[in-house]
Amino acid sequence: MWNPTYEAMDREKLETVQFLRLKQTLERVYHLVPFYRNRFKEAGVEPGDIRSLKDLALLPFTVKDDLRDNFPFGLFATDLSEVVRLHSSSGTTGTPTVVGYTRRDLETWSELMARSLVSSGASSNSVVHIAYGYGLFTGGLGVHYGAEKIGAIVVPISGGQTKRQIRMMKDLGSTLLACTPSYALHIAETMEEMGVRPSELKLRSGLFGAEPWSENMRKVIEEKLNIDAYDIYGLSEIIGPGVSCECPAKDGLHIYEDHFIPEIIDPATGRVLPDGQVGELVITTITKEALPLIRYRTRDITVLKREKCSCGRTHVRMEKVSGRSDDMLIIRGVNIFPSQVESVLLEIGGTEPYYQLVVDRKGSLDTLEILVEVSDAMFSDHVRGLEGLEQLIRKEIENTLGISAQIKLVEPKTIARSEGKAQRVIDKRKL
Numbered sequence: 152m153w154n155p156t157y158e159a160m161d162r163e164k165l166e167t168v169q170f171l172r173l174k175q176t177l178e179r180v181y182h183l184v185p186f187y188r189n190r191f192k193e194a195g196v197e198p199g200d201i202r203s204l205k206d207l208a209l210l211p212f213t214v215k216d217d218l219r220d221n222f223p224f225g226l227f228a229t230d231l232s233e234v235v236r237l238h239s240s241s242g243t244t245g246t247p248t249v250v251g252y253t254r255r256d257l258e259t260w261s262e263l264m265a266r267s268l269v270s271s272g273a274s275s276n277s278v279v280h281i282a283y284g285y286g287l288f289t290g291g292l293g294v295h296y297g298a299e300k301i302g303a304i305v306v307p308i309s310g311g312q313t314k315r316q317i318r319m320m321k322d323l324g325s326t327l328l329a330c331t332p333s334y335a336l337h338i339a340e341t342m343e344e345m346g347v348r349p350s351e352l353k354l355r356s357g358l359f360g361a362e363p364w365s366e367n368m369r370k371v372i373e374e375k376l377n378i379d380a381y382d383i384y385g386l387s388e389i390i391g392p393g394v395s396c397e398c399p400a401k402d403g404l405h406i407y408e409d410h411f412i413p414e415i416i417d418p419a420t421g422r423v424l425p426d427g428q429v430g431e432l433v434i435t436t437i438t439k440e441a442l443p444l445i446r447y448r449t450r451d452i453t454v455l456k457r458e459k460c461s462c463g464r465t466h467v468r469m470e471k472v473s474g475r476s477d478d479m480l481i482i483r484g485v486n487i488f489p490s491q492v493e494s495v496l497l498e499i500g501g502t503e504p505y506y507q508l509v510v511d512r513k514g515s516l517d518t519l520e521i522l523v524e525v526s527d528a529m530f531s532d533h534v535r536g537l538e539g540l541e542q543l544i545r546k547e548i549e550n551t552l553g554i555s556a557q558i559k560l561v562e563p564k565t566i567a568r569s570e571g572k573a574q575r576v577i578d579k580r581k582l
């Protein structure tokens with residue numbers, strides 16, 4: 152562990168720390184951010200009404216539109232002279248949102264990334280190959296400062312030029328690869344094309360996040376790259392990568408509770424759900440200076456688990472994110488996440504983990520077409536094999552998702568590869 156004092160703190164002590172930090176944050180936002188003062192007044196609450204962690208539920212939610220409506224700096228709680236860095240959220244639609252950090256916020260972020268890197272097998276002896284994009288996206292710089300903090304050697308290569316990435320990993324002896332899971336897969340595939348075997352590299356682990364990926368995808372990546380693959384979660388609004396991360400138990404991501412208070416709500420009603428129930432993750436930051444967020448609705452769907460973890464960390468775990476409530480497709484009334492399709496495809500075999508869901512509407516009926524890339528071996532097989540595969544996928548998708556879909560097998564390497572977050576869904580109903 153990077154910081155056992157906090158990462159393994161006993162529950163009672165941790166909750167005391169959380170409550171003190173929460174109180175301070177509430178006082179600050181109430182007095183420094185007019186938006187929060189107005190919201191609290193509308194909800195009829197004042198910071199003084201919050202007498203225990205449970206009272207958090209009395210406070211109103213904050214949503215992405217609040218950041219947009221107050222673009223660029225309306226929700227900042229410090230003077231701009233205190234702000235030393237800005238990033239922007241990766242949203243591809245609508246007004247952008249901007250997030251800011253004070254010097255102490257950057258220190259906090261580095262600390263959380265240091266914890267995440269150590270949790271996924273890194274140390275001062277590691278060579279950390281950072282293929283997350285550098286720039287306004289938080290992936291590259293977020294991992295970068297954490298890796299420097301633990302004293303590892305940082306290779307700040309950013310995304311793109313995949314063959315060069317592979318040559319560099321080989322030459323420099325990179326031990327940890329940090330990128331999106333879809334890019335990790337693309338790297339593995341390019342290695343195969345180049346005839347580079349995983350044993351020629353020194354890679355031992357991978358820190359993958361920024362998009363949902365299934366357990367089956369983990370197996371594929373681990374096998375192809377011969378590494379341990381760990382999931383890391385975060386969002387720009389809260390801090391960037393390093394809100395939570397897996398430990399060697401690979402059974403959920405520990406949320407750094409000395410900095411964030413998580414809740415799970417029913418996305419439809421906003422009601423807080425008990426631990427163990429699936430719902431939308433809501434996070435309150437309790438140490439952020441420049442942009443504290445109160446009960447921020449992440450839209451990410453997960454479950455909280457409080458059972459003791461074998462790694463010794465005491466912080467609550469969230470399960471792998473299954474999708475976003477706003478990415479959840481409702482097709483003929485059935486809720487579907489792209490990651491469910493991924494899981495089915497990888498279970499079956501004969502296909503590659505490259506797929507795309509195309510949703511359309513014919514008359515009043517929603518249609519779902521799933522483009523699936525077949526493996527090279529399968530493709531060179533005779534047509535009967537492909538027909539059988541198509542039928543099998545159709546059957547399994549129907550069994551798992553509860554709706555029928557048209558399956559279109561496509562040739563190897565025809566679905567666009569991504570260097571960042573993959574685009575899994577084309578919803579023509581919304582175009």
Ligand code: DLL
Nearest residue numbers: 241290360361362363383384385386387391392472
């Ligand atoms: O994606 C920060 C990040 C960078 C996380 C690198 C991990 C690694 P945004 O661009 O603001 O920030 O996107 C945040 O991405 O609300 C989730 O929907 C999704 N996401 C992030 N990590 C995971 C993950 C970064 N491990 C949005 N699993 C979040 C599933 C994830 N979804």
